[in-house]
Amino acid sequence: MFQYIRKVIRKIRRRYVRNLQRRNLPKAAPSVAEAILPxxxxxxxxxxxxxxxxxxxxxxxxxxxxxxKWEYEMVHIEGAILIPFGELPRRFREVTPGGEIVVYCHWGMRGLDAAFLLQQLGFKSVRSLVGGIDRWAQEIDTDILRY
Structure with missing residues (x-):
């Protein structure tokens, strides 16, 4: 039994390494903000x-x-409406089209993905908050909770 488990683990590890090599992923940026800024x-x-x-x-x-939702309930920027990223493809009609939209998340990556998604869905002026609510808490509203 033990040998069978070791064999399966080796097989999974080989597949994982092969998949990583095939993807040829770029190196990660030192921070989320730097990943967005280029x-x-x-x-x-x-x-x-x-x-x-x-x-x-x-x-x-x-x-x-x-x-x-739990993140929003913990802390949010006043006036923000909540549509979790996973629900955005089916709830995007709740966002008023035509006007400017600013999207944010915790550190900026989900926000950037959401901005790209909304642009693909036909929204014209969509931007993502660099660094998300975490950077907002560092630079603008230092009294809000950071998590």
């Missing part, structure tokens, strides 16, 4: 300071939180 930042991202300016100037836009 893109055309004006098109896809927004810095926390720019989002703060939009809020202060009462500019009309939709602030979309794509984290999970």
């Amino acid at each position: 893109l055309d930042s004006d098109t896809y991202t927004i810095a926390p300071s720019h989002l703060k300016a939009m809020i202060d100037q009462d500019k009309p836009f939709v602030l979309l939180d794509v984290r999970e």
